[in-house]
Amino acid sequence: MKPQLEQDKRRVRTAIDRCKRELEQVRLSRATQRKDRKRAPVPNAAIVGYTNAGKSSLLRRLTGADVLIEDKLFATLDTTTRKIALPNKQPLLLTDTVGFVRKLPHRLVEAFNATLEEAALSDFLIHLLDASQPEVMEYYNTTMKVLAELGADAKRTLIAFNKIDKVGDSAALAGLRRHFPDAVFLSVHTGEGIEELVERMAEFVATGMVTREFLIPQSAGSLLAQLHRQARILETHYEGEFVRIVAVLPGRLAEACENLLKEAAAKNLIDPTFFTDKLIATG
Structure with a gap:
């Protein structure tokens, strides 16, 4: 039993080390891309939120980008940035980020923070939440905690609740609307609320x-x-x-x-x- 446990520990350590190496390459790649963007500055918004909130699906819906979408933890390690044209023809860069989680292993915290630098450096955030999850408020608090660690918790933020088509409890949805009166409620799957989200994004850009x-x-x-x-x-x-x-x-x-x-x-x-x-x- 003990040899098996040691083998499992070694496999886990190896996997973590490999993940950290990949994330370092991501960090270097993103740094290069940021330098390129600074040569032709365009407003940038980072989509943040708990894992599986639908961030990659939203990016694809808004931009038509062919991005990885998986119901899997850490499916998005390398952030993806795509450009869209808002209704006033103002360009906006949208960046997908790694999904936030509670109790991230200590050895991965620094590495994952490196991939989340886009959130700290963006002009504003789109905080996407899964309205169908009973733990949605816990997920909201987890994301805000990570943003605070990145120094991005005071950044202008547009809150959006996704998957409203999957919410079976109308009272729960009404409670979220009362608690977040300025939020956008949408479904990436059906398209409901997407137009409102784009209009709000244009307002955020206009104020900048x-x-x-x-x-x-x-x-x-x-x-x-x-x-x-x-x-x-x-x-x-x-x-x-x-x-x-x-x-x-x-x-x-x-x-x-x-x-x-x-x-x-x-x-x-x-x-x-x-x-x-x-x-x-x-x-």
């Missing part, structure tokens, strides 16, 4: 938008093209070798544009004094 006025060299064609792709241009005025643009755009993109212009000024590609006088924050 700012209005900025830039004076950009006409030679900075890639920056001008990026603004026309990802911002809502309100005004355009040509002034010699520069273009004055007033635009409504995501905060991340505004910051990136300002940094690029500041770098150009530091390299004397733009007169620093002229740049300081003319770059105006209006929102």
Whole structure:
């Protein structure tokens, strides 16, 4: 009996070590992808929640992405990010994350936290819950605890209850609606509530938008093209070798544009004094 127990322990340790190595590769891959996204900043939302809440199914429903969907613990280890266009044509990146669980083995906590960095770095969260589970409030509390450990518990969060088509107790569903009056109630399977979720996502993105006025060299064609792709241009005025643009755009993109212009000024590609006088924050 004892030799068998030792063999089982070794198998478990081997499996955990293999899982940790895979997660480290995931972490490195995600870090590379984040660097790529920073070059062309787009608002990002991370879908978080207890395991099997339907996060991967929701991502596929919203984006048409071919993502792994399994009723299995830790089926999603490597997070998946896809782009969608909201009703106002504003692009949004949606990221699926590993399912949260209670009492995660200590040796895996750090490794799994690495895969959840997307939640901490996103603009807002979509906290998906399985409304059909009797333990739904326990799952909610577990997810909030993990988010607190990641420093993401104060992040703007859109709460959504999935699988309402599977809830047999109407009183339980009514109780959730009372307790979470701002939540979206939906079914990924039937499509009910999906349109409302997308509208709420657009509202979340809109609250993260700012209005900025830039004076950009006409030679900075890639920056001008990026603004026309990802911002809502309100005004355009040509002034010699520069273009004055007033635009409504995501905060991340505004910051990136300002940094690029500041770098150009530091390299004397733009007169620093002229740049300081003319770059105006209006929102």
